[in-house]
Amino acid sequence: xxxxxxxxxxxxxxxxxxxxxxxxxxxxxxxxxxxxxxxxxxxxxxxxxxxxxxxxxxxxxxxxxxxxxxxxxxxxxxxxxxxxxxxxxxxxxxxxxxxxxxxxxxxxxxxxxxxxxxxxxxxxxxxxxxxxxxxxxxxxxxxxxxxxxxxxxxxxxxxxxxxxxxxxxxxxxxxxxxxxxxxxxxxxxxxxxxxxxxxxxxxxxxxxxxxxxxxxxxxxxxxxxxxxxxxxxxxxxxxxxxxxxxxxxxxxxxxxxxxxxxxxxxxxxxxxxxxxxxxxxxxxxxxxxxxxxxxxxxxxxxxxxxxxxxxxxxxxxxxxxxxxxxxxxxxxxxxxxxxxxxxxxxxxxxxxxxxxxxxxxxxxxxxxxxxxxxxxxxxxxxxxxxxxxxxxxxxxxxxxxxxxxxxxxxxxxxxxxxxxxxxxxxxxxxxxxxxxxxxxxxxxxxxxxxxxxxxxxxxxxxxxxxxxxxxxxxxxxxxxxxxxxxxxxxxxxxxxxxxxxxxxxxxxxxxxxxxxxxxxxxxxxxxxxxxxxxxxxxxxxxxxxxxxxxxxxxxxxxxxxxxxxxxxxxxxxxxxxxxxxxxxxxxxxxxxxxxxxxxxxxxxxxxxxxxxxxxxxxxxxxxxxxxxxxxxxxxxxxxxxxxxxxxxxxxxxxxxxxxxxxx
Amino acid sequence: xxxxxxxxxxxxxxxxxxxxxxxxxxxxxxxxxxxxxxxxxxxxxxxxxxxxxxxxxxxxxxxxxxxxxxxxxxxxxxxxxxxxxxxxxxxxxxxxxxxxxxxxxxxxxxxxxxxxxxxxxxxxxxxxxxxxxxxxxxxxxxxxxxxxxxxxxxxxxxxx
Numbered sequence: 001x002x003x004x005x006x007x008x009x010x011x012x013x014x015x016x017x018x019x020x021x022x023x024x025x026x027x028x029x030x031x032x033x034x035x036x037x038x039x040x041x042x043x044x045x046x047x048x049x050x051x052x053x054x055x056x057x058x059x060x061x062x063x064x065x066x067x068x069x070x071x072x073x074x075x076x077x078x079x080x081x082x083x084x085x086x087x088x089x090x091x092x093x094x095x096x097x098x099x100x101x102x103x104x105x106x107x108x109x110x111x112x113x114x115x116x117x118x119x120x121x122x123x124x125x126x127x128x129x130x131x132x133x134x135x136x137x138x139x140x141x142x143x144x145x146x147x148x149x150x151x152x153x154x155x156x157x158x159x160x161x162x163x164x165x166x167x168x169x170x171x172x173x174x175x176x177x178x179x180x181x182x183x184x185x186x187x188x189x190x191x192x193x194x195x196x197x198x199x200x201x202x203x204x205x206x207x208x209x210x211x212x213x214x215x216x217x218x219x220x221x222x223x224x225x226x227x228x229x230x231x232x233x234x235x236x237x238x239x240x241x242x243x244x245x246x247x248x249x250x251x252x253x254x255x256x257x258x259x260x261x262x263x264x265x266x267x268x269x270x271x272x273x274x275x276x277x278x279x280x281x282x283x284x285x286x287x288x289x290x291x292x293x294x295x296x297x298x299x300x301x302x303x304x305x306x307x308x309x310x311x312x313x314x315x316x317x318x319x320x321x322x323x324x325x326x327x328x329x330x331x332x333x334x335x336x337x338x339x340x341x342x343x344x345x346x347x348x349x350x351x352x353x354x355x356x357x358x359x360x361x362x363x364x365x366x367x368x369x370x371x372x373x374x375x376x377x378x379x380x381x382x383x384x385x386x387x388x389x390x391x392x393x394x395x396x397x398x399x400x401x402x403x404x405x406x407x408x409x410x411x412x413x414x415x416x417x418x419x420x421x422x423x424x425x426x427x428x429x430x431x432x433x434x435x436x437x438x439x440x441x442x443x444x445x446x447x448x449x450x451x452x453x454x455x456x457x458x459x460x461x462x463x464x465x466x467x468x469x470x471x472x473x474x475x476x477x478x479x480x481x482x483x484x485x486x487x488x489x490x491x492x493x494x495x496x497x498x499x500x501x502x503x504x505x506x507x508x509x510x511x512x513x514x515x516x517x518x519x520x521x522x523x524x525x526x527x528x529x530x531x532x533x534x535x536x537x538x539x540x541x542x543x544x545x546x547x548x549x550x551x552x553x554x555x556x557x558x559x560x561x562x563x564x565x566x567x568x569x570x571x572x573x574x575x576x577x578x579x580x581x582x583x584x585x586x587x588x589x590x591x592x593x594x595x596x597x598x599x600x601x602x603x604x605x606x607x608x609x610x611x612x613x614x615x616x617x618x619x620x621x622x623x624x625x626x627x628x629x630x631x632x633x634x635x636x637x638x639x640x641x642x643x644x645x646x647x648x649x650x651x652x653x654x655x656x657x658x659x660x661x662x663x
Numbered sequence: 664x665x666x667x668x669x670x671x672x673x674x675x676x677x678x679x680x681x682x683x684x685x686x687x688x689x690x691x692x693x694x695x696x697x698x699x700x701x702x703x704x705x706x707x708x709x710x711x712x713x714x715x716x717x718x719x720x721x722x723x724x725x726x727x728x729x730x731x732x733x734x735x736x737x738x739x740x741x742x743x744x745x746x747x748x749x750x751x752x753x754x755x756x757x758x759x760x761x762x763x764x765x766x767x768x769x770x771x772x773x774x775x776x777x778x779x780x781x782x783x784x785x786x787x788x789x790x791x792x793x794x795x796x797x798x799x800x801x802x803x804x805x806x807x808x809x810x811x812x813x814x815x816x817x818x819x820x821x822x823x
Contacts, residue, residue, distance in 0.1 A: 288753075343796060344754055359681045360703055363799050366682040366791050385681040416751060501820065572809060573819050643806045651805030652822065 045602065045628050060600040062553055074119030083249040086216040087114035087239065093220040094120055096260055097228075099174065100144035100521060103131040103512065107151020108178035110244040115147070123515065125550035128155040130543070132162035132175070133496075133505035134550075137512025139171045140323045140494045141469060142522035143299050145227045146512075147174040152192035156238075160199065161502055163234055167203045168500035169322035170295055170354045172232035174223060175200070179209060179238040196238045205233030213246030218256035221263035228264065230375050231354050232299060268300075268393035269375060271400050275390045279349070279371055280404050282388065283313055286347035286369070288413045290335065292362075292656055295321030296352015296375065296394035301523075303327060303490045305398035306351075312402065314410035316345060316417055318656040320353060320663060322498035325487030329658065337486075338420035339363055339654035344413075349373065352394035355499050356383040357663035363654045373397045428452070428483055431648065436609065438646050443607050445634045446646070447477045447563055451484035453609060454535055454561060457616045458486075463624075466492065467530035469513050472561075473497045473506035474537025475569025476641045479650050481535040482659025491523035497661040504543025507560050510534035511547055514556045531557035531623035538564040541592055541631075548599040548629055557623030559616070560631045562592050567638040569650075575642075589635065596631035604632045666783050667696035670712045670719070673787040674698050682791070703798040704815040710790075717778040719790050723771040724797060727814045730767040734807065738772065739765055741801050745793060756789050763793070 050059045076095070077088025084092075091114040102115050102122040116122040125131045128150035135148040148163075150156045156177040166173040180193045187193075197207050206226040208219050223235045251257045271279075283289050293306050297319070303326040310317045310327070316335045319326045329336045342363040350356070350372040356379070359366075371388045374380055380389035390397065435448030458468045470485050471494030472478060478497060487493035494513050496506040510532050520528035536544075541562050551558050566588040574580035593603030602622050604615035612634060619630030643649025653659030671688050678686035678700065689697040694714030701707050709722045728735045742763055746756045756763055762777040774793070778786045802811055812819045 340800075343800065344751065346753070360795075360798075366677055366680070366795050367788065385679075412751070570819060573812075643808065648805035649808060651803055651808050654799075654803065 045622055045626050046600075060552075066553060074117060076118045077114065079249050079251065083247040085110060085114060085244065086210075086213050086246040086248070087111045087244040088118070089216050089248060089254060090220050090239075091115045091118035091120065093217055093224070093260075094118070094147070094174075097145070097220075097224045100142065100146050101135065101138050101512075101515060102147045102149060102176075103135040103138070104128070104147075104149035104176075105131055105151070105155055107155045108149045108176060108239065108244075110241070111176055111178060111239050112149050115149075120147075121519070123550065123554060126546040128158040129160075129162050130505070130508035130547045130550075132159040132173075133165070133508035133544070134512030134515065134547070135173055136162060136166040136169070136171050136505070137471075137494060137496070137509030137514075138516045138521075139166075139173060139512075140169065140509070141491050141513035141516040141524060143172075143301065143323075143491075144516075144522055145172045145174060145224070147176055149176040152178050152180050153194040154192065156194075156196055157199070160203070162505050162508075163200060163236070164203045165496075165500040165502045165505055166234050167205075168355070169498050170232050171234065171322070172227040172299075173234040174227060175204070175234050175236040177236075177238045178244065179240045181241045182211060183242070197236065200234070200236045203234065204236045205231075207236035207238075209238045210240065210243040212255075213243045213248075214253060215255050216243055216246070217254045218263075221256060221260070224260065225264040228266075231296070231379070268396055269391050271373070271390050271392035271397045275388070275392075276400050276404050278388055279390065279401060280406065282347055282369065282371060283315065283349075284406055284408070287410065288316070288345050288416070289313065289347040289349070289410075290316040290318065290342070290345035291349045291351060292353055293317060293319045293326045293351050294353035294355075294394075295323065296354060297326050297398070298323050298352075298490060300352065300393060300395035301490075302352075302395035302398045305395060305402050307331075308402040309398055309405055313405045313408050314414055315405075316341065316413065318342070319487075320656045320660065321355075322495050323491055324493035324495060325490050328488040329486045330488055332414065333417065335417055335420070336656070336658045337424050337483075338417050339424060339657050341417045341420035342654065342657070344416055347371070350384075351397060353663070354379075355663050357655065358383045359385075361663060362656060432484075434646075434648075438640065439609055442637060444637045444640075445563075445607060445609070445612060446640050447480035447636065448484070449609055450477065450535065450561060450563060450612065450634055451481035453612055454481065454533065454616070455484045455486055457613070457620070458533065461617055462620060464527075464530070467517075467527040468492075468533060469494065469510075469517055469524070469527075469530070470533040470535070471496055471506070471510050471513065472533075472535030473503065474535070474540050474563060475503070476565065476650055477535060477537050477563035477569070478661070479653060479659060482653055482661070485535070485658070489523070495661060499662060501661060503537070503540045506536040506540050507534050507544035507558075508547050510560070511544075511551050511556055511558050514551070514558045515554070518556060529557075529624075531559055531620060533559045533561065535561045536563070537569060538562055538566070538586065538590065538592065539568045545592065545595060545631070546599065548596055548601040548631065551629040552600040555627035556629065557627045558629040559619045559623055560596075560629070561616075562631060562633050563636055564590065564592060564633050565636040565638040565640065566590070569638075569641055571638055572642055585638075591633065593631055593633035596629075596633075602628055602630040604630065605635065606632060607635045665694060666714060667691050667694055667712050669783055670710075670787055671696060671698055673784065674700060674710065674791075677791055702794070704811070704817070706815070708794070712783075717781075718775050719778070719783075719786055720773060720775040721790070721794065722773050724774040724794055725772040727770050727810075728767065728772050729770050734810065735767060735772065738797075738801060741797075742774075742793075745796070756793065757785075761786050761789055 077084040087110040132148035135146040373390045432452040435446030438446045496509040514532040571584035593605045596603035622628040639645040683700040685701040698710040766773040
């Protein structure tokens with residue numbers, strides 16, 4: 001082994017026993033499950049050589065150059081000498097703004113290299129769309145600003161679906177793309193030229209093609225003002241070469257080259273005293289008040305004040321948005337798993353509900369009174385008629401309310417919530433038992449079994465159920481598993497399909513969330529090293545699964561559970577239409593597990609509940625101990641979707657509530 | 664103000680709160696009245712107040728439900744449960760105040776509330792809530808997902 005290889009190996013070993021990992025392992029305890037006993041031991045997953053027929057070939061491995069590159073110290077640009085490039089000026093601004101991570105594929109070289117060199121945690125993957133979803137997932141798990149980047153035309157265009165998903169979820173996502181040269185505009189010079197900003201119209205909060213190199217810092221300021229104020233959303237900057245490669249030898253050559261404290265403010269709107277008094281009066285008058293804590297409560301980290309408000313007044317609480325867990329689903333006042341109680345509420349207070357439903361889309365009664373608290377006045381009254389609108393930052397509102405709201409016991413309301421929870425749990429248990437029966441009868445896994453068993457494993461098969469961030473998507477499996485998965489602390493559950501309903505980004509998004517967990521960013525602090533779990537569909541996994549290479553490369557311990565029903569889940573829409581069903585079907589019994597193995601991950605193929613439990617336990621152990629990702633291919637039947645074949649079939653989940661995806 | 668106008672005003676109140684997407688008073692005579700309102704799944708619901716019978720009637724609260732279907736049996740059972748004494752008052756249709764009846768004509772399910780004590784305000788509110796729960800609760804069962812999509816000609820990706 002060469003000296004360089006030895007250094008690289010040492011660097012890799014250092015990653016393996018990083019402080020984050022030790023922190024997680026310190027909390028680890030024995031008892032992951034008997035099934036693990038039969039599985040591979042720690043350190044035994046990857047062999048040096050594998051045999052193909054009579055030939056022995058090297059096994060999949062992370063290149064030493066990769067590890068060595070990761071281990072290099074930052075080298076930020078400077079005005080002295082050659083001067084700073086436009087990309088380096090922008091990169092330094094991103095460092096000062098604490099840009100949490102960059103996810104990209106090569107392209108936009110000047111900018112991504114400058115960001116990495118400046119010290120921004122940077123991750124390279126296989127497809128720009130997936131990397132964009134990873135950036136979104138990281139942000140959903142933390143509330144932090146993240147960036148995604150792709151090359152000029154194709155890479156940027158590949159990101160579009162996931163920029164749209166981020167926009168629907170109001171993710172503070174910085175979309176970066178190079179854009180050839182201004183000099184080449186309208187000449188179709190060489191390849192990849194295109195006008196980007198019109199393409200993201202309707203998919204962003206703010207966008208700008210940078211034209212004047214001297215304004216690169218000024219527009220960086222524009223970007224972060226938008227990303228860190230009011231209701232967040234994607235910001236799209238495209239960098240022509242004239243801007244990214246321009247050289248600056250003095251700050252004097254840059255417009256508005258001043259500190260973030262001068263180009264943006266952290267001031268937030270407080271609620272008026274009179275408005276708080278009105279809110280308190282309406283809560284006091286209500287018999288069955290309910291707070292819907294939207295994404296704004298997560299973004300503004302208002303969860304502690306939220307808990308104090310609801311506990312002081314015996315106010316029911318639901319959460320909504322692309323991230324779940326601002327209050328535990330297990331909290332006595334939480335109605336996420338109590339859909340029948342929603343219909344009884346007589347007052348709803350929407351706090352930071354960025355994506356407003358219309359009446360009839362939430363499971364409320366027609367007599368319910370409404371207060372809405374939002375940081376921007378212009379959104380109050382949109383979609384949903386108000387009894388009171390309050391312009392306020394979400395955290396500041398809840399902090400004001402926790403002092404002002406009267407202490408009050410509402411025993412009848414609490415009893416009703418408790419009864420509704422019990423009734424819903426009974427219903428879930430009955431469907432699980434039905435699913436178990438179907439699974440045994442058909443020797444294929446029913447989606448209710450996958451959902452129930454996954455949460456059961458998180459609760460009973462892991463060292464700390466609070467450490468496991470979960471999420472997922474898909475049509476049939478998304479609807480089923482959403483009911484069974486629980487969020488018990490802020491940022492514990494990601495809802496990839498939130499509002500946009502994209503099939504496909506789930507797996508990548510959860511890898512982004514996993515990245516945040518490994519680093520303990522924001523609400524993930526204290527859970528460093530914990531594996532994450534994604535439950536998704538065979539339709540969805542096709543969009544993301546090549547990123548298993550990325551996950552393994554960066555030692556992201558992800559577990560992906562694939563519901564493989566050989567079809568797009570919406571196949572029932574073609575069941576009675578001539579010549580149509582063929583468009584909805586895949587080959588049967590595809591081996592996503594073998595594909596995962598080919599990408600360096602652990603793959604498991606399961607058809608029974610016993611096999612599934614064992615595969616989960618093994619995947620957990622590999623993820624926890626060796627940072628190896630796993631894909632569990634759960635063979636199912638497409639007919640499980642249909643109520644005619646296997647009642648109750650699919651149904652939409654109550655909103656707001658567990659499994660909600662629309663608002 | 665007559666009772667028919669009172670019924671209309673109550674329904675208009677809900678329309679003013681965005682519960683219905685449109686509302687009109689169609690005709691009013693001899694103490695009876697007809698109202699049209701657009702609501703769940705973009706359906707137009709015809710409400711009739713009959714003063715002599717003291718009834719509020721929705722001619723078609725659900726279409727395409729055959730009288731001998733299990734769905735119709737389930738709906739009737741679900742409606743009976745709405746009158747259960749174990750339900751809290753704010754969710755219950757009080758049997759001492761209103762009688763709930765369904766009729767099925769060619770698959771169209773009519774829903775009638777017979778006002779027993781003259782409290783029309785109570786009856787209107789209960790019928791509004793009852794219809795709301797039929798759409799948000801009864802139809803949320805997976806058994807009816809395909810029925811909802813087919814009957815209301817919805818995009819299955821947006822079955823509201």
